Amino acid sequence: MRRMLVPGLFDDYAVAPGTFDELFEASGTARSHFLRMFAMLAGRSAEEFARIQALAERALLNQGVTFSVYSDSRGTEKIFPFCLIPRIVSSVDWMRLERGLEQRTRALGLFLDDVYGPQRMLAERPELRDIVLGTKLYLPQLRHVRPPGGVRIHVAGIDLIRDERGTFRVLEDNLRTPSGVSYVMENRIISKRVMPEIFEQARIRQVDHYPARLAETLRAVSPEDPEHSTLVVLTPGPYNSAYFEHSFLARTMGVELVQPADLFVERDQVFVRTTRGPRRVHVIYRRIDDAFLDPEAFRPDSLLGVRGLMRAYAAGNVALANAPGNGVADDKAVYAFVPEMIRFYLSEEPLLEQVPTYVCARRQERDYVVDHLEQLVVKAVDEAGGYGMLMGPQSTPEAREEFRARILAEPRKYVAQPRVELSTCPTWDAGKGRVAPRRVDLRPYILTGPQGPWVLPGGLSRVALREGSYVVNSSQGGGSKDTWVQREVA
Amino acid sequence: MIARVAELCFWLGRYLERAESTARVLQVTGTLALDAGLAPEQCWRPVLAVFGERLRFASRGASAAEDDGEQVQRFMVWDEDNPSSIQASVAAARENARAIREVVSIECWEVINELFLWMRGEEAKEEYAHHRYGFYRHVRRSVQLCLGLLRSTMLHDTPLDFIWTGVLLERAGQTARVLDVHHHAFSQLPSGHQVVETSLWLSLLRACSGFEPFMKRHQGRVTGNAVAAFLLFEQEFPRSLRYCLKSAHKYLIEFHPPGTQGLPGAETVALSTRLLERLQPTALSAPGATVHGLLTQVVEDTGALCDILAAEFFGAARALGSQAMAQ
Numbered sequence: 131m132r133r134m135l136v137p138g139l140f141d142d143y144a145v146a147p148g149t150f151d152e153l154f155e156a157s158g159t160a161r162s163h164f165l166r167m168f169a170m171l172a173g174r175s176a177e178e179f180a181r182i183q184a185l186a187e188r189a190l191l192n193q194g195v196t197f198s199v200y201s202d203s204r205g206t207e208k209i210f211p212f213c214l215i216p217r218i219v220s221s222v223d224w225m226r227l228e229r230g231l232e233q234r235t236r237a238l239g240l241f242l243d244d245v246y247g248p249q250r251m252l253a254e255r256p257e258l259r260d261i262v263l264g265t266k267l268y269l270p271q272l273r274h275v276r277p278p279g280g281v282r283i284h285v286a287g288i289d290l291i292r293d294e295r296g297t298f299r300v301l302e303d304n305l306r307t308p309s310g311v312s313y314v315m316e317n318r319i320i321s322k323r324v325m326p327e328i329f330e331q332a333r334i335r336q337v338d339h340y341p342a343r344l345a346e347t348l349r350a351v352s353p354e355d356p357e358h359s360t361l362v363v364l365t366p367g368p369y370n371s372a373y374f375e376h377s378f379l380a381r382t383m384g385v386e387l388v389q390p391a392d393l394f395v396e397r398d399q400v401f402v403r404t405t406r407g408p409r410r411v412h413v414i415y416r417r418i419d420d421a422f423l424d425p426e427a428f429r430p431d432s433l434l435g436v437r438g439l440m441r442a443y444a445a446g447n448v449a450l451a452n453a454p455g456n457g458v459a460d461d462k463a464v465y466a467f468v469p470e471m472i473r474f475y476l477s478e479e480p481l482l483e484q485v486p487t488y489v490c491a492r493r494q495e496r497d498y499v500v501d502h503l504e505q506l507v508v509k510a511v512d513e514a515g516g517y518g519m520l521m522g523p524q525s526t527p528e529a530r531e532e533f534r535a536r537i538l539a540e541p542r543k544y545v546a547q548p549r550v551e552l553s554t555c556p557t558w559d560a561g562k563g564r565v566a567p568r569r570v571d572l573r574p575y576i577l578t579g580p581q582g583p584w585v586l587p588g589g590l591s592r593v594a595l596r597e598g599s600y601v602v603n604s605s606q607g608g609g610s611k612d613t614w615v616q617r618e619v620a
Numbered sequence: 621m622i623a624r625v626a627e628l629c630f631w632l633g634r635y636l637e638r639a640e641s642t643a644r645v646l647q648v649t650g651t652l653a654l655d656a657g658l659a660p661e662q663c664w665r666p667v668l669a670v671f672g673e674r675l676r677f678a679s680r681g682a683s684a685a686e687d688d689g690e691q692v693q694r695f696m697v698w699d700e701d702n703p704s705s706i707q708a709s710v711a712a713a714r715e716n717a718r719a720i721r722e723v724v725s726i727e728c729w730e731v732i733n734e735l736f737l738w739m740r741g742e743e744a745k746e747e748y749a750h751h752r753y754g755f756y757r758h759v760r761r762s763v764q765l766c767l768g769l770l771r772s773t774m775l776h777d778t779p780l781d782f783i784w785t786g787v788l789l790e791r792a793g794q795t796a797r798v799l800d801v802h803h804h805a806f807s808q809l810p811s812g813h814q815v816v817e818t819s820l821w822l823s824l825l826r827a828c829s830g831f832e833p834f835m836k837r838h839q840g841r842v843t844g845n846a847v848a849a850f851l852l853f854e855q856e857f858p859r860s861l862r863y864c865l866k867s868a869h870k871y872l873i874e875f876h877p878p879g880t881q882g883l884p885g886a887e888t889v890a891l892s893t894r895l896l897e898r899l900q901p902t903a904l905s906a907p908g909a910t911v912h913g914l915l916t917q918v919v920e921d922t923g924a925l926c927d928i929l930a931a932e933f934f935g936a937a938r939a940l941g942s943q944a945m946a947q
Contacts, residue, residue, distance in 0.1 A: 193726075194718065194733045368719040377721035387722045392622050403623045405778060405875065405933050406883055 163220035211609030230482030267457030279351025284451035292553035312378035341382035359412035395438030627934035633786025635713035640763035647756035725773035792864035
């Protein structure tokens, strides 16, 4: 099907030169896996599309699918910007990703077991030892503590990007409290509601069983009989920017959403305060950072947290998801070693590519980085959400000078990567009233129970809404798309 | 259920009921002012008294404006610092519902959220300016829809019981105050205006959504004492004090079934039982008994009941300080 023959939405669409487009070939032809729904979407005019896009946004606002904006004292909430044009992943691509993600999650889990256990890999790799044990994300007090059920990475959100040749590459491993899965499901509900005919044509794998799978995964690691275990979601409270997601997860799993003050610990067991007195809690899906979990263990100055929680955890009386201390494995410097972990623990070759990474803690790599700043993206290892970054190719000489000094002063704090040209996806530009290519990434979600990992067929596609931007984080003005994983053709 | 969540449920019920009640009283008073032949202050001053907001209103430098229906309405609809205003009640209901999104059914949450967004948007201001009746109707219907949805879409379990206890106790307080203020005001009017007087009692019934139910019971015979007795004691009218307090009592017994030990709620049940005993139809036939005297007592007891409930179930420190009591 030639584009020029079909009037409508994609008429003016031009693939950005030198990038891989998720839906169109460089020649401007729709990719074969996209053809089935292409005609239906393309047949819409910009006006028609603007109408259903507005409908979708209205629905999200009415449903309160929002995140809080901290800077606003009136507690305004905004919807996470959302583009109805989905990002489609073919079944072939997905099967490859799925295997790679399972492999990676398994290796990262074994690495964590090792780091908090015998430290075999560190013994063989002294330079890795310094990097790993040197990060504040490593919690030495948890050495030799085995988590109930033996699982550490119950929920992983592994960020992927696609380079200019269309190869998926891991950008970041999120093994602490990866968020966004509620938007995956809410976006899907809205897609189905406002464009049912297109959705029907596209043959998409479902995502709505995620909460049930999550509950099952979490119950499976309970120190007591899973059938008679109490599972709760632990949130910092309604003022947290991800509160919508916390309540979404509790609601869809049918479990209680608790705040730290609702819990207390007695005889190394965790209880929740109810209107009928205390009740024992066995599994906590916590959405609070390690540092704020237990003032007794981590931050004596903190009023937050549940005093004694880590004692109960160490005694094996409560399961925490994700396991405290996981941050050491998603540290941006440790990331560079994941392919080696896969070889070391699994004796397999990595199935997923990642982005080449220069670890400034290593002398040779540091020298290369400070000499090539204008070609590299520099990241501070302990910052997230797009903060503490230098985008070399777009930076000013002053900014590069500043980063050079920072790197030389504290090399352990920085890593650098060549800039990868992120793939683009046709995205609605409300300002211009037309569709334009915008950069995207992809965060699939991987659940791991005692039986091993499982990948949700879908994920959060984040999109840089501004023209030319590479920044997809919601905190920096990014938006999201529904990710449509296609069914295998029988 | 979690004690903190129980508290939020209770207050969600109260704020929802309060928003509806404020809208209803303002709507009815607006209609009354049109045809009762009363001076504006006889219509609007009681409204402020009903919600206990005369002082706050005066502190706005607007005491002379108590006669001015527009100023009273603006204060009771839009003033965000007035805890009885519709705007503040809707915002508070929505904030509580948001904090317990995992408890409130999705249908109900959407109605609350849409009402909140509507109040914040241009549409509501427009409706308020050009179609006041429609504005109040929108608020009332949204809340009533929500109260209906709560019962038809949620488990009939402890969380809903706490929401409903909040609705009932708020409703009892509202009926008591509306009745007290109006009964007092109307009884002071010079007698002889049969038509005016009747229409006043009818407006009081309408302010409590009790016009048609009253007529069904009394078949057209309207007197001040009959109206007062109806709003106080009618067993089958869902806004009478006795009905509200008796229904709330049933929930309180659910929370603390007779004979249980070690569960919180014993004092709450005891106080509620005493309150119901006091609220017998015979209470008005005692020598020296007046509607005002009885109501004063009931309002005080209801307030005390809320305090004890908070102390027993929500944990005293949080509950008594954390939410402004508008009584």
